[in-house]
Amino acid sequence: MASLLTPRSKRRTVYSDIPDSFALSPVNSDLTRVTDELSVKQSIKNLMLTDRGERLFQRDLGSDVKALLFENANPAGFKIIQNHIKDLLKIKEPRCNVIDVTISSMLDSNQIEITLRYSIINITQIQEFSVILDRVR
C-alpha cells in the first residue's frame, strides 16, 4: 500500500533555468535553478517584459507592452496588447499553450493587470500568471 502512495522515483525535471535572483544554494553554495512550471513562468515573464529591440541582434523579440502603455487605455488598445502577447508566446515559448489573456485596467492608479492562463506541455495543471504594469513616475 505504501508503495502506491509513495512515488518510486522522483518526477523527472524537464525544464530548468537560472533563477532571476541568481540565488546560491545554502547546501553547496552552487547556483540554484528553477525548474518546470517555474522555469516556464519565468520565461513568459521575461518575454512579456522585453521590448522589441531591447535584446541585441534580435529586434523582433519582445512584446512591446511597455511601448503600448502610452496608447489610449481602451478596449482596442488592450486587444492589441493581447494579440502581441499571444503571438509572441506562440512563436517564442513553444512549451506553453496560451488559453486566455485577460487585461484589466485600473485607471485610477494608472495600472493595468495582465493575467495569463496557459497550459504547459507534459504538465496537466493549468497555470496562471499575473503581472501589474505600473507607471514609474
Added chain:
Amino acid sequence: MPKTPVKNLDFVSLKSDFLNFLRTQDKYADYNLEGSNMNVLLDVLSYNTFYNQYYNNMALSEMFLDSSQLRNSAISHAKELNYVPHSKKSATATVDLVVRSDQTSNFFNIPKYTRFTAKCGDRTFSFVTTESTFAGRLDDERFQKLNLVITEGRVITELKTTKDLTLKSAAVDTDSIEVAVNGEPYRFVKDIFGVGKNDKVFYVQAEPDGFYSIYFGDNQIGNQPATSDDIRVTYIISNGSAANGITSIVISDRYLNGASSIVTTLVESSVGGREHESLESIKKFAPRAYQIQERAVTRQDYAILLQQRFPKIQAISVFGGDEIDPPQYGSVVISVDVSAAQGASDAEIALYDEYLRDKTPLTIQPIFVQPKFIFIDLLADVKYNSKLTTLNPEELRVTIKNELATFAESYINGFNSLYSQSKVVKLIDNFDEAITSVDVTAVPYIEYNPILNLPDSPSFNFGNELNKPYAFVESQGFSDYKPAVYSSIFTLDGIDVTMQDDGQGNLLATTINVPTKAILKRNIGTVDYETGVVKLSNFETSEYEGNAIKIYANTKAKSFESQQDRILELKASDINLNVSPVSSIKKAAGFATIGSTTQPVYNPGSDISVAGEGE
C-alpha cells in the same frame, strides 16, 4: 568544451557555438529558449565576444599599411616609410596680360600673389601669381606679358610658434608652402640628405584628418628656431580638381601699380588640380617610395618616381637605350603620356628631366621621347535574336559601342598593351543573351602626317609579325589580292592613290579607280613582314584624305600588342558595329540535331521557324 573552430565572427554564429556547447550538459536545459535567463546570458556573452572579435580585427587591420582601412592609419604607417601623402594640388592656367600704363620704365612690375578671378561653370575661383615678374613694353602706352602661369587658390599667412606648427587648413597645397623665420626664408627639403646643422630648412609631414604640419631641424639636421622667433608660414589653399577647366579670367586689381587698365586673355585653361592622395594610392606608393629610396635605378623606379611626383602622367613606358634602333647605350628611354593630351609638352618634359637629374646614376642619361600611337580599326558584325531583347538594332549598337569604349579605356589603351581578339568577342557575346553570333575584324593602323610637297623617309614600326601574302602578279589584277600593308588615299604626282605591298617586301602606289586599278609607282618603300616595320623612301605627297594618312597592317595573329614607346589605342570613333536581327536561328530557336534529321525542341520565348526535313 568541444572543439569550436575560431572562424565565426558574427553574433549569430557565435551564439550558435555557445548553444552547441551547452547541449553537452543537462543541468540547465532551457538554454535554447529565448525567454530563459540562460539565453539572456548567452546573448550578453555572444555580444561581448562579437564586440571583442570586431575590435581586435579592426585594431589588427589598422596595425598594418596593407590592411588599414582608415586614412589616418595609412598616413601613420606611411610616416614610418618617410612618405608624405600628397596634398590637394592647385590647378594652373596660362594667361596673356596687356597693361595700359603711363609709367616711363620699360618694365611693368607684376608682383607675387597678384590675384585673378576665374569662372568655371557656376563657380568662381581665385588665381594668383606665385612669383613676381615683369611685363615688357609693347608700345608707348602698353606693356605685355605672354604665357604668365598662374595658380589657383587663396594665399594665407599664419603666424606660428615652435610648439604648434600644424597648418590650419587641410586644403593646403604643400608645394606652395613658404616659411620665413624672423623674415629669413627657409628652404623646403624632402629628406635629411646633405642637410647641415646650420641649414635653414624645413620639412613637411602629414597629420591626421588631412592636415599637414611643418617641422624644423634640431640643430643637427637643420637649424632649429628659438621659441621666441617670429615664424610665418605662407601657403595656398586649393580647391583641387574643381578648378580644372576654367572658361574665363580677369585680373582682380585692374589698377595694379597705377595701370589704367589690364586686359587678361586666357591662353590655356586650368589643368593639374587634384584632390588629396587617396587611401589606395598611399597604400600603393608608400612602400614603393621607400623601396626606391628617391633613386632611379630600375625601370620601375623611373615610372614610380615620375608618376608619384607628377600625377598628371596617365601612362609611362621606360625601356633601355640598348633596346632601340640604333642602340643608345648608357641611356634610359622614357615615353610619357599625360591625361587630356597626346604625349607630353616640352615644358613638362623639361620638368621631368630636371626632377630625375639628381636621382639617376651618374652614367645614365634619361632620354624622353614622345609616344607614338597604334590605333585600332575595329569592325564587328553582330547578329541577335530580336525575340530575346527589347532593344532595337540601333540601341543595341550604341550600348555595345559604349561598353567597348569603356573596356578599351581600362584594358587596351596604354603602353605595353595587348589587344585580345578573344576578349573583345567574349565581351560582345556576353553583353546580351539575345546575341547569337559575333564576327570581329580588328586592324591596327598608324597615322602619318607628312609635310606637304616635301620628301621624307619615315619609318613605322607595328611591332607585330605581318601576314605575308603571296607575290603579287600584275596580270592577275588586284581584285583578289590581300596585301599586308595598305593605306588611305593620298595624292602622288597629282593622282589619287593608296599604297600597298607586293608580297615581296616592296610598297607600291596604286590608283584607286576600280576596276581599272593600276600601279602608278613602284618601290616607294619597304615592308619587313617579320618585324612589322614599314619604311617609306623619299615619300612626297601634295594632299591626303582626312587629317592623316592611315597606314593599315594585316597582322598574322588576330591579337596584337604595343611595345616600347607605342601606345595602343582603340578610339570610340574607330568602333564600327553592324547589328542586325537574324531571320532563322536554329540554335536559338530551339532546334537540336537528332540523328540525321532536325527536330524541334521546346524553347520558350524563342523565334521558332519551320525547317523542313533535311534542310
